Amino acid sequence: MSTHSTITFSKEELARYNRHIIIPEFGLEAQQKLKAAKVLIVGSGGLGSPALLYLAAAGVGTIGIVDFDVVDDSNLQRQVLFGVESIGKAKVEAAKARLEALNPHINIILYNTQLTSQNALDILKDYDLVADGTDNFPTRYLVNDAAVLLGKPNIYASIFQFEGQVSVFNYRNKEGVLGPNYRDLYPTPPPPGLVPSCAEGGVLGVLPGIIGSLQALEVIKVITGVGDPLAGRFYIFDALTFESRTFNISRRDDNPLNGKNPSITALIDYEQFCGMKAVEKPIKEITATELYDWQVKGEPFQLIDVREQHEYDFVNIGAELIPLATVAANADRFSRDTKVVVHCKMGGRSAKAIRELEEKFGFTNLYNLKGGILGYIDEVKPELTKY
Amino acid sequence: MATVIIPTPLRKFTNNTARLDIQADTIDKTVSELTLNFPELKKHLLDDKGQIRSFVNIFVGNDDIRDLQQGQTAVKADTIISIVPAIAGGSR
Numbered sequence: 001m002s003t004h005s006t007i008t009f010s011k012e013e014l015a016r017y018n019r020h021i022i023i024p025e026f027g028l029e030a031q032q033k034l035k036a037a038k039v040l041i042v043g044s045g046g047l048g049s050p051a052l053l054y055l056a057a058a059g060v061g062t063i064g065i066v067d068f069d070v071v072d073d074s075n076l077q078r079q080v081l082f083g084v085e086s087i088g089k090a091k092v093e094a095a096k097a098r099l100e101a102l103n104p105h106i107n108i109i110l111y112n113t114q115l116t117s118q119n120a121l122d123i124l125k126d127y128d129l130v131a132d133g134t135d136n137f138p139t140r141y142l143v144n145d146a147a148v149l150l151g152k153p154n155i156y157a158s159i160f161q162f163e164g165q166v167s168v169f170n171y172r173n174k175e176g177v178l179g180p181n182y183r184d185l186y187p188t189p190p191p192p193g194l195v196p197s198c199a200e201g202g203v204l205g206v207l208p209g210i211i212g213s214l215q216a217l218e219v220i221k222v223i224t225g226v227g228d229p230l231a232g233r234f235y236i237f238d239a240l241t242f243e244s245r246t247f248n249i250s251r252r253d254d255n256p257l258n259g260k261n262p263s264i265t266a267l268i269d270y271e272q273f274c275g276m277k278a279v280e281k282p283i284k285e286i287t288a289t290e291l292y293d294w295q296v297k298g299e300p301f302q303l304i305d306v307r308e309q310h311e312y313d314f315v316n317i318g319a320e321l322i323p324l325a326t327v328a329a330n331a332d333r334f335s336r337d338t339k340v341v342v343h344c345k346m347g348g349r350s351a352k353a354i355r356e357l358e359e360k361f362g363f364t365n366l367y368n369l370k371g372g373i374l375g376y377i378d379e380v381k382p383e384l385t386k387y
Numbered sequence: 388m389a390t391v392i393i394p395t396p397l398r399k400f401t402n403n404t405a406r407l408d409i410q411a412d413t414i415d416k417t418v419s420e421l422t423l424n425f426p427e428l429k430k431h432l433l434d435d436k437g438q439i440r441s442f443v444n445i446f447v448g449n450d451d452i453r454d455l456q457q458g459q460t461a462v463k464a465d466t467i468i469s470i471v472p473a474i475a476g477g478s479r
Contacts, residue, residue: 046476135476160474163395186473190442203476236471238395241405245392245469247446250454 001128001223004029004036007061013105017059030224031059037223038062040127042115042143044095045069046208047133047157047215049081054216055131056099056106060223063099064127066111067091074387078205115139117267120146129153131219133212137189138270144169144182145267148257153222153231156182157215162204162239164211167249168218171231179231184252189274207239283354285370288379291341301339305373306353311345315385317376319343327353331361343369343376345387389466391421396472400427409468414445415458417468432470442473 009031014021017031039060041048044067055063071079071086071094086094092110099108111123115134124130124146132143132154140158147154147170154169169181214235221227234247253260286294294301305312305319312321322330324344334340334357344350350368357363369376377384388408393401401407407424411417418439422429434440445452446469452460462468 137473137475140475158474159476161395163474165471165474185444186442188441190440190473208476234471236469238405240395245446245449247444247449247451247469247471248454249451252453 002036004032007032035061040064043133047212050212051216064109131155164237168229168231288376346372
């Protein structure tokens with residue numbers, strides 16, 4: 001950690017952090033460590049929002065925020081860092097404004113960019129630790145690998161629907177023993193499409209609030225040395241059953257980063273690692289504007305929606321509903337004599353459906369609606385409700 | 388009967404049941420029994436060679452089966468088995 005012994009506080013800061021300072025196990029020294037610390041938060045969304053709020057409140061001296069996204073209305077169900085007035089603004093800018101209003105005594109550094117293999121080491125090197133609140137597997141492996149290569153602790157948290165996970169990776173304890181990292185726990189990522197994302201599967205808004213707060217807790221413990229960080233332990237929270245389980249995890253000899261025979265000494269192409277660049281036969285696509293053109297001109301075609309019933313009930317564009325999991329069983333409902341346009345919410349599931357129908361049933365007349373129903377609403381029917 | 392805790396992302400393949408009682412004496416047999424009763428779980432838990440996928444961790448009590456006897460780890464009547472796949476939240 002950055003050295004703390006020379007850190008001083010103004011009268012205002014001492015008054016602000018009084019409730020920390022008077023805790024016997026915490027005290028002024030822990031508060032000095034917080035002020036001296038430099039923490040990088042990757043992702044200012046569901047997990048990043050509470051983590052940033054509590055770390056700013058706690059008085060972490062320097063907080064770096066990496067996020068390239070802009071605030072959207074659908075974020076406000078859980079991303080409590082933002083408000084209605086931030087919609088359309090860069091998340092990092094909106095975050096800075098909110099955090100400075102909470103604690104003007106800290107330093108906030110913004111990275112309005114995507115974290116990549118090209119910039120990750122450069123960005124992370126000046127920080128004491130990183131907290132990973134990202135929303136995709138390639139970035140999780142990127143953050144992990146960058147942290148291990150630079151020798152920094154990585155406070156990990158992840159959520160999906162009603163479940164959350166927390167751990168402290170790559171942490172060297174007081175005895176000097178290094179704990180496991182993400183690759184020890186999950187050596188390889190799931191193939192794309194096998195594990196749904198929140199945009200497809202949803203997430204209970206309060207869940208990242210809970211898990212992100214736990215993430216902030218672990219950051220504070222790692223910085224101050226107070227308590228036992230979750231290193232070598234993997235915490236799972238099931239919000240539905242209110243069950244918590246803490247598993248023991250260990251380093252693995254075959255970890256390519258820092259096992260017995262390390263083979264990874266530099267950051268790699270994580271999208272390729274996660275199979276997102278697999279060479280796939282391209283599928284035919286049409287844009288929403290082109291589809292609308294067909295509709296207006298009376299061009300013959302069949303329109304199929306592969307989303308779930310509840311999504312269809314919420315908003316639809318008059319397609320025939322055949323949910324993705326039932327596509328193979330209902331292949332005979334797809335016409336072979338005319339163009340068939342297949343759509344879902346954003347284009348991912350419909351692409352899967354088309355691949356399955358082409359590979360298993362030899363269809364050659366299927367078109368994926370680029371951008372899905374959301375793209376159609378944006379381009380053609382803005383009066384419909386997005387979700 | 389050992390208890391298997393099914394993680395949220397996979398509950399839709401087990402009729403939304405979070406805890407299942409399975410009769411088996413090893414982890415491999417437990418997973419076999421599970422995928423026999425709930426075939427849709429199979430591709431999420433096992434690869435083409437029938438091995439447990441590396442983005443799925445299985446814990447017996449609080450211990451990772453990779454620290455025990457892997458698929459041969461013994462399962463007793465009061466064993467709690469947790470299946471924990473990788474999750475990443477998100478928008479993609």
